[in-house]
Amino acid sequence: MSGAHFEETASLVIRHIEELTVAANENEPLWNQTLAQFHKAADLMGLADDLREMLSVTKREVTVHFPVKLENGTIETFTGYRVHHNVARGPAKGGIRYHPRVTIDEMRALAMIMTWKCATVNIPYGGAKGGVVCDPKNMSLRELEHLTRRYATEIETMLGTDRDIPAPDVNTTPQIMAWIMDTYSMHRGHTVTGVVTGKPESIGGSRLRYEATALGVRMIIEEAARHLKMDLKNSRVVIQGFGKVGTLTAILLHDTGCKIIAVSDSKGGVLDARGLDPRKLVAHKHVAKSVVGFQGVTDVTNKELLELECDILIPAAIEQQITASNVPRINPKIIVEAANAPTTPEADQVLQDNKIIVIPDILASAGGVTASYFEWVQDLQSLFWDDEEVTERLRTIMQRAFTNVITTAHKYKTDLRTAAHLVAIDRVAHALSIRGLYP
Numbered sequence: 001m002s003g004a005h006f007e008e009t010a011s012l013v014i015r016h017i018e019e020l021t022v023a024a025n026e027n028e029p030l031w032n033q034t035l036a037q038f039h040k041a042a043d044l045m046g047l048a049d050d051l052r053e054m055l056s057v058t059k060r061e062v063t064v065h066f067p068v069k070l071e072n073g074t075i076e077t078f079t080g081y082r083v084h085h086n087v088a089r090g091p092a093k094g095g096i097r098y099h100p101r102v103t104i105d106e107m108r109a110l111a112m113i114m115t116w117k118c119a120t121v122n123i124p125y126g127g128a129k130g131g132v133v134c135d136p137k138n139m140s141l142r143e144l145e146h147l148t149r150r151y152a153t154e155i156e157t158m159l160g161t162d163r164d165i166p167a168p169d170v171n172t173t174p175q176i177m178a179w180i181m182d183t184y185s186m187h188r189g190h191t192v193t194g195v196v197t198g199k200p201e202s203i204g205g206s207r208l209r210y211e212a213t214a215l216g217v218r219m220i221i222e223e224a225a226r227h228l229k230m231d232l233k234n235s236r237v238v239i240q241g242f243g244k245v246g247t248l249t250a251i252l253l254h255d256t257g258c259k260i261i262a263v264s265d266s267k268g269g270v271l272d273a274r275g276l277d278p279r280k281l282v283a284h285k286h287v288a289k290s291v292v293g294f295q296g297v298t299d300v301t302n303k304e305l306l307e308l309e310c311d312i313l314i315p316a317a318i319e320q321q322i323t324a325s326n327v328p329r330i331n332p333k334i335i336v337e338a339a340n341a342p343t344t345p346e347a348d349q350v351l352q353d354n355k356i357i358v359i360p361d362i363l364a365s366a367g368g369v370t371a372s373y374f375e376w377v378q379d380l381q382s383l384f385w386d387d388e389e390v391t392e393r394l395r396t397i398m399q400r401a402f403t404n405v406i407t408t409a410h411k412y413k414t415d416l417r418t419a420a421h422l423v424a425i426d427r428v429a430h431a432l433s434i435r436g437l438y439p
Contacts, residue, residue, distance in 0.1 A: 030109040030319055033345050038112065041421035044412060051429045058108050059084045059126075064154035068147045071140055078147060082130040082155040084164065085111035088431040091162055092128035093118060093369060095169025096176075098144075102131035106319075113340055114369070117362040119424035121401040123373045126428075128164055130155065136171045148176050152183040159184060161194040161380065167372050168198040170318065174210070178203055194379035197372035206375035208390045209368075214248030215391070216367015216398050217338050218256065220359055221312065223402040224334060228357070233257035236310040238332070240264050240302060241317030242281070242291050245338050245365070249314060250278035258312070262305050265290055266317075269305040270297040306330055315342035322347045330356075337361040352415050360417040362424060363405055370397050 035056060042052050061083045067075050081104050084092040094114040107129045115127030132151055136144055158164045168177055177199040185191045193204030201207065208215065225232050237258045239246045242265040250260050259275040267290040270276065276297070284294045292299060306313065306322065307329040315321050316338035322330060327347035335351065335358045337343065343351070343358065351358055371394060378384045385393075401423075409419035 029105040030341055031105040034109040034112050036345055041418050041425055045422055051432060059086055062155055066150045066154050068150055070143055078132055078134055080132040080151045081107045082158050083107040083111040085115045085127040086428060087126035088428055088435060089126055090124035092164040093125035094128035095167045096130040096172050097170035098132050098134050098136045098172055099170050100135045102133045107131055110340055116421055116424035117366050117369055119427040120362045120420050121366045121370050121397050123370055145179055148179045149183045152180040159195055165376055166196050174198055174200045194376050197375040204379045206371060206378055207387050209371045209375055211248050212371030213245045213365055213368035214252055217249050217364055218252040219395055219398040220364050220402055221336055223399055224359060234259050235312055236261045237312045238262045238305060238308050238310040239314045239316055240305055246316035247282055249338060254278050262308055263291055264302050264305045268292040269300045269302060270294050271300045272297045315339050320344055336364045338365050358417060360420050363401055363420045367394060370394055
């Protein structure tokens with residue numbers, strides 16, 4: 001074999017090994033990635049070994065298998081999960097998702113993320129997450145109700161206004177929360193509105209709960225713009241995920257003066273450098289079931305959308321979207337994580353090296369759980385707030401959290417994600433230390 005041919009072959013082998021390594025990292029379980037971020041912050045703050053060990057495991061987990069009779073007369077057995085990560089600062093709080101790819105590792109990771117998210121904005125909750133392995137898009141409303149009520153019954157020992165308060169997440173809705181609340185209430189013999197949040201206003205839901213995550217994202221972007229002396233007017237915004245959060249974020253930022261140049265959903269995306277009208281896109285999607293096919297725009301894939309030139313990139317879909325393989329081509333001024341864990345650790349490091357500011361999920365998307373906290377408080381008091389009070393309370397909490405994270409980042413000379421984890425872990429570790437061990 002000639003020297004040149006040997007070098008070419010060796011180069012191909014090395015490139016193949018590198019590609020396999022990237023693929024392996026990107027397929028790493030979310031739980032491992034979430035745990036790695038925790039340990040990174042724990043190392044920086046010098047967290048005691050006993051506290052590190054306690055916080056690196058979940059408190060309790062339940063896996064349930066339950067039958068549901070479908071409308072065609074067949075019976076299908078579904079698998080569901082509910083996980084509590086930590087409850088040192090208050091009841092467990094976290095969403096329930098219905099998705100074909102729900103796993104126990106994903107639930108563990110998202111429960112831990114919820115612990116840090118609640119602590120970052122300093123609301124008195126611990127972290128939880130739940131889900132059912134199913135495809136709700138292929139189920140009728142009656143089948144979804146039967147599945148929801150049976151799942152709620154199976155995990156009922158975990159739930160309670162002072163134990164665990166679920167909320168909507170991927171593919172779950174206020175109606176699904178109403179079914180869970182009703183199921184729990186029927187078993188108790190009286191109405192218990194505070195056992196879930198994100199439910200309809202007519203049965204104890206809060207004003208602006210549906211909009212709260214997007215409201216929080218806008219508030220954080222406004223704070224970041226002030227901090228960076230960045231003019232939001234005509235800033236080019238790209239949003240991956242045109243569901244509840246992405247849709248409302250697009251509308252709110254459009255109304256602020258931002259230029260929404262591209263959005264996407266699970267079927268694809270659309271681009272218009274002149275700016276899209278998000279309300280017209282919503283109307284189109286209501287009919288077409290996707291933003292794809294909107295007139296007068298350029299179609300883009302989800303992959304292409306993340307790599308578009310823009311000022312603000314908002315991942316608002318699902319986890320692990322910005323990865324080692326695509327991050328070299330991602331170059332906005334700011335990334336604002338409206339979804340949970342959309343950036344892998346390998347990609348995160350590249351973004352830091354490239355001086356791209358990332359506002360992490362546990363800060364940027366905390367508006368939803370904060371409004372859930374408001375709903376829970378209102379239910380317990382049977383005293384409800386108007387839009388203005390909800391908005392101002394939310395703004396106060398989000399602004400204070402942003403300031404705390406920025407201050408911590410400067411103190412430790414670190415990135416915002418690590419700073420947010422430092423704030424959160426310190427609060428949870430302090431609660432564990434003060435409470436002590438039983439018995």
